[in-house]
Amino acid sequence: MLGRRAEDYIEIIYELSKNRGYTKVKDISSRLNVKPASVSEMLSKLSKQGYVIYEKRLFVGLTKKGIEVAKKIRERREILVKFLTMLGVPKSIAEEDACVIEHVLNPETVIQLKKFVKFVEDSPALTPKWLKHFKEFCEKGIHPCDAKNQ
Numbered sequence: 773m774l775g776r777r778a779e780d781y782i783e784i785i786y787e788l789s790k791n792r793g794y795t796k797v798k799d800i801s802s803r804l805n806v807k808p809a810s811v812s813e814m815l816s817k818l819s820k821q822g823y824v825i826y827e828k829r830l831f832v833g834l835t836k837k838g839i840e841v842a843k844k845i846r847e848r849r850e851i852l853v854k855f856l857t858m859l860g861v862p863k864s865i866a867e868e869d870a871c872v873i874e875h876v877l878n879p880e881t882v883i884q885l886k887k888f889v890k891f892v893e894d895s896p897a898l899t900p901k902w903l904k905h906f907k908e909f910c911e912k913g914i915h916p917c918d919a920k921n922q
Contacts (some may be wrong), residue, residue, distance in 0.1 A: 775875075776876075778823075779841070781800065781804070782824070783842055784804060785800065785834055786843075788800065788803065793833060797812060822835055823841060847886075853866045853867055854889045855889050856869060858903070860907060860910050905917070
């Protein structure tokens with residue numbers, strides 16, 4: 773199992789290599805704000821594990837295995853951002869939080885979150901009544917059903 777740092781590297785490599793199919797150590801170093809030597813060390817480890825193709829001083833690319841992992845990481849983050857924004861978290865904060873949370877969630881939790889997000893997105897009404905009630909509760913601190921009884 774990959775750790776958070778390794779997943780961050782794979783995700784950054786995926787992002788940086790989208791256009792050209794590869795990236796360079798200096799680009800990864802700049803993006804992650806770490807020294808090139810640290811990048812090289814991690815790339816050697818990821819290469820041995822079969823996630824990256826690393827030719828020193830030339831290029832860095834993802835293997836098929838690395839691309840699959842990167843796509844799963846990206847999907848987890850997107851699901852989390854959608855879920856958190858549904859709860860009313862501002863998008864910029866949701867993206868920051870998702871970046872941290874995505875590495876520690878159990879796969880079963882991700883599956884359920886994905887189902888929940890899809891359920892809400894596919895709801896017939898633009899904003900389901902219960903979601904509207906939740907937003908009102910967040911704003912006023914009173915459950916809309918309780919407010920009717922007052």
